[in-house]
Amino acid sequence: MISSRYTRRQVSDLVVRSACVLATVLALIPLVSVLYYVTSRGLSGISLSFFSELPKPVGESGGGMANALVGTLKLVFLACLLGIPPGVAAGVYLAEFGHSRFGKWVRFSADVMSGVPSITVGIFVYSLVVLQTKHFSAFAGGIALAVLMLPTVTRTTEELLQLVPESLREAALGLGVPQWRATLRVMLRTAAPGIATGVMLAVARVAGETAPLLFTAFSNPFWSNGLNEPTASLPVNIYNYAVSPYEEWHQKAWAAALVLLLLVLLLNVSARLLVPRSVGAR
Amino acid sequence: MSVSHEVSPLIRPRSKILTRFGRELNWGDFVFRRTTALLAALVIAVLAAMAAAMLHGSAESMAKFGLGFVSSQVWDPVRDVYGALPFIYGTIASSLLALCFAVPISLGVAIFLSELAPAWLRDPVAFLVELLAAVPSVVYGLWGIFALAPWLRTTVEPLLASTLGFLPFFQGQQRGFGMLAGGIILAIMITPTISSVSREVLRAVPGELREGALGLGATPWEAVRVAVLPYARSGLVGAAILGLGRALGETMAITMVIGNRSEISASLFAPSYTMASVIANEFSEATGSLYLSALAEVALLLFVVTVLLNILARLLVWRVGRLPLGGNL
């Protein structure tokens, strides 16, 4: 005999499961729509010349965004270099020693910083770096993007590090490993795949940011050498082309959006390869 | 986790000199703690520098308008009269609306991916959800203009008006562009953040807790609800706060669909204006020190709103339950 309570529990379980599936479908619908949009309009613009040529003015056929692609890679690389180490270190501090008043302030600052609009960060870095050096540069752009990445990396590192079971740490300490080593080699390593996810989210976001770059990295119709010159980037080009009146430029904007998406995908996949999940993880 | 990891006195300290500085017993720990502390301080330093820059920039506007800036609805660059109330309303309303949509959906996705989905489906679906984060803001804006807004105008808004039109939320001219479009686009943009971090948090919950509950006869959902969610609560709240932060600061995409009209209206169909949007729209062209100062003050206000919402979120979590097992607040 099946009690009604049991049935109720089964039914509520089924309802919640269905709700979760529905939620996933709902979340994926806009993705499919956007991807369809970007692909259907952008695919025709992708050719070899896109990856090897410089932009051409309106009316001339051909031209590409090779300098923007390299520029985005440069900027993302710089942002990671400047943003990930401090972010992870700060997250480690918060997880290990962050119960003090100081730790509360750090945590709070990271949360608040994640709410600062990207344009404010761009203007801030502009007054700090560009006005002092009297020119726009990829370096300034990298700093702006790093500041945007910092809160996400910090908080994700902290949250995930805390969720690693204490038993792992205690085992390491019990074997005579110094505390710092236990944290780095055991705790951080266990949390690494999750942290990599957080980092990838941050990287994905900054790779597509336009506003902070307008006043820092500026843009460049030609190649930029090194890090001290203004540099073109895919998001800024997408924006400039998308807001122009010309259909051919719109097409290039969609193509660039597609390339940017693929680039971020590539970064994502590389991260998964570099920080693989251990066998048996869910 | 409030215990600092005091090493047992059974382990011989390597250097007696450093014991003066703290609880560390070797230089490795000493360096580790201080270095991470320094970099953590960097986070505060950067934020403080930005706050200082904003304060400095808004000095002129604060002197001229005082508290009237926050209560006035007039934004007139020609006459140099500024008031930010409509923007404050627009920002808070659109972000909260986005959270209303995004949190349940993201939680559903996270639970689906970590508990319910078959193993072969997990990584591909997770990957797809993360892909939402890879789409640049400006592309979302364009999609909003050409796909979302027309769909809202022709399908959704008429439906809402005909069924729920007695509520003040669903009245007024249906344009497609407006608060509803803004809230939806923000929700789409913050979903990957909240769901990915939530998924990682749920994943990190030790399997024993789940298995224990299942062993006692719980259905899968009950196991999640009773054993997993409480452990993961602070992490999930952290994920939602990250999402809220992103929603508050989002500029490009929302500017393109929210209608950009500085008026306050209860209706979701009405156009609105957010603080980030007004800064982005008018900063490039603004000349005149009072105008720029007013924009800096808007940035400062956004900052204050973020701080207040963060405090509120923390209070909420503290009130709702005792400190959860898996972490601190």
Add this chain to the structure above:
Amino acid sequence: MVARRNLLVGLLLTYVACKSKQATPAPVASDAAPVVNKDETVSLTGAGATFPYPLYSKWISEYNKLNPNVKINYQSIGSGGGIRQITANTVDFGATDAPMKEDEAKQAPGKLFHIPATIGAVVIAYNLPEVPGTLKLSAGVLVDIYAGKIRRWNDPKIKVDNTDAKLPEKDISVVYRTDGSGTTAVFTDYLSKVSPEWKEKVGIGKAVNWPTGLGAKGNEGVTGQVKTTPYTIGYIERAYASQNKLPMAELQNKSGKFVAPSIEAMSAAAEDVEMPEELFVSLANAQGDSAYPITSYSYLLLYEDAKDAVKGAALAKYVWWGLHEGQKFAKDLDYAPIPTKVLAKVEARLKELRSGNKKLLSGA
């Protein structure tokens, strides 16, 4: 696994390094005799108005073909941005649609010249499925639409000028620019000239407090709205309307004639207005039978005294070229060339450019 990681990182770094080393693109063969400059590479940066961007980027590309060692980087961050950057000296030249105000000019560390580089027009685009012909809008009607006084398309005031058009009984959806822009400044300049009431209540500016309507971001935002939403009206730059095949209203000019925004009409407006000493003037509501009333110059901002003589000379030569050979590219991109009598004055001003005591243009 370590090997795999190193391989990936190595590949990525190699790609970036290879591409970074490419300094100049391969020079394209050109018919015109190149002005060979044996000096080393000169890089110039400029920032400012979005409005002339397509023209300037064409100039830069063509000039680079003739002088491969001169690389000019112009980005459209807005007129205000342009003014701010040139004042802060982070760029070599600025560009603006609306001339600098006095207090703005005072903030600059040196004297700035306004150089009118090209002429453009703001058109009124609309979306009326029932009306195949061109709409005629008088000045009063346009002001009243944007002031919210005329609310429907079949209002008698609109009917008066469009007797054979089947105007529908629908609400007019008014769209304006939310972002500060030179386009808004030009449009509100015109509205203020034709309506003292508008001048008093709303005024002129890059961003104003609009009495009615919906805000869209950028020319493309307004274009998108007009294109996708029926019964909408909006003001945009000519290029956006022509490229997107949107109907452009004929406006009644000061002489009472309804004029379409053709290139000739734009030039006519410029011919009719006397260019004063400071080289900037408003072309809105120009006199003249065939003048289009919402026309405007777009200016380049150059320092009279260039700090760097080499850069200053390169910039001066480029601007000279733009005002002569560059004008032939204007028409295809929806701009009008500078009239000859104005050009004479501009040439005289350009010859005043110097670096220290040395004049930058010597009998160019």
